[in-house]
Amino acid sequence: MEDYQVTNLSDQTQKILKPFLQDVLAYCKEDILSISVIGSAVTKDFHPKYSDINTLMIVKEIKVSLFDFIAILGKRYGKKKVCAPLIMTNAYIKGSLDVFPLEFLEMKLIHQLVYGNDVFKNIQVNKADVRLQCERELKGKLQHICQSYIKAMGNRTVLTKLFAGLHSRYFPVLRGLLFLYDQKIPQGKGDVIFALEKCFNIDMSVYRKLMEIRANNTRPSSDVLREIFEKLYHLLETVIKKVDEFEIKPV
Numbered sequence: 001m002e003d004y005q006v007t008n009l010s011d012q013t014q015k016i017l018k019p020f021l022q023d024v025l026a027y028c029k030e031d032i033l034s035i036s037v038i039g040s041a042v043t044k045d046f047h048p049k050y051s052d053i054n055t056l057m058i059v060k061e062i063k064v065s066l067f068d069f070i071a072i073l074g075k076r077y078g079k080k081k082v083c084a085p086l087i088m089t090n091a092y093i094k095g096s097l098d099v100f101p102l103e104f105l106e107m108k109l110i111h112q113l114v115y116g117n118d119v120f121k122n123i124q125v126n127k128a129d130v131r132l133q134c135e136r137e138l139k140g141k142l143q144h145i146c147q148s149y150i151k152a153m154g155n156r157t158v159l160t161k162l163f164a165g166l167h168s169r170y171f172p173v174l175r176g177l178l179f180l181y182d183q184k185i186p187q188g189k190g191d192v193i194f195a196l197e198k199c200f201n202i203d204m205s206v207y208r209k210l211m212e213i214r215a216n217n218t219r220p221s222s223d224v225l226r227e228i229f230e231k232l233y234h235l236l237e238t239v240i241k242k243v244d245e246f247e248i249k250p251v
Contacts, residue, residue, distance in 0.1 A: 004035070004115040012048055013041050016080045017055075020073065021114065024057075027069050033058040033090070034116030040168075042112040043187045047215075055085040056107060058119050062089060090119065101129040102137065105179060106172045110187050127180055128248050134176045135243045141170070142236045149229050159225045160213065166232075167210035177239065180246055202238055206231040 004021045006014045021035065039054040040046045059066065066087065074084060097104055108120040145166070152158040167189070174192050178185045183199050186192050189211060193204045209228055213220065220228070 003029070006037075006114050008112055009037060009042065009114075010046065013037070013046070013053060016053060016077070016082060017114070020077050020082055023073055024070070025115065028063075028066055031059050031061070031063065031066065032116065033060060034113065034119055035085075036107075036111040036113050036118070036120075038086075038107050038111045042110060043189075045187075045189050050214075052081045052083045054083050055114075056111070057085045057087045058093075058116070059087060059089060062087070093119065093123070097123065097125060098129045100133075101125045102133050102172045102176045105130065105176060109175060109185055125179070130176045131180055131243060131246055131248065134173055134180070135240070137173045138236060138240045138243060141173075142233070142240065145229065145232060145236075154222060156219060156222055156225060159229075160219050163210055163225065163228055163232075164214045164217075167207060167214055170207070177243070180243075200239070200242060202235065204235065206235055 003025060004018075006017055006021070009017065017037070024035070025032065034057070036056045037053065038056050040051045041053045045051075070084065070087075078084075093104070104123060105125045108123050108125065111120060145162070148162050149159070152162065171189055171192060174196055175185050178192070178195055178199065181199055183195055186195055190208070193207050196202070197204050206228060210232075212218070
């Protein structure tokens, strides 16, 4: 009988992931506490052509031999868009929740356990840590798009690539904002945008435009690209102000 459970994943993901899990568990099952699929592969945003399959392995202890074995598997499964797994111990997670709260919140919200016990059941993310990382991430992203826009010097291809690659990078922060304001946090990106529009009473249509560029592989005109930059800049300014004003209420 199989030790892993992948029935809640798409048929294509199951087909790719099953042999990978079989190989890993056959090699070192006794060292692995759990394996979860994380990211878009467990959401409706998964695209077989563009999306990767990401996993998280919780192990009893870090062994270089496991890294070497998975590196060998990478030659076979990398072509099938199975990314190198994140490999952590419970001790690492416990000591890192305050450093990477958005990343662990994202994994807690969007994961599918396929083997072992669900480590995320007992993970508690602190609002103060999330607020601080949201502020740092958003202000960094604002400077990044400004510098990148200038460096592109109006080149449509460069700007299109910049904006097409932006949309997915923002969603951990956007979900973090909903977490701060005690809102229900959807998995789907479109639903996240809608939830933030409702929560903050702001227009986030520029994010829908970013998603459209990515999904349709379009190449907007120079005027449209300039408009995207301007709207994104002002939106980030507005959201940053919301984060700056947010106060952690004493329990």
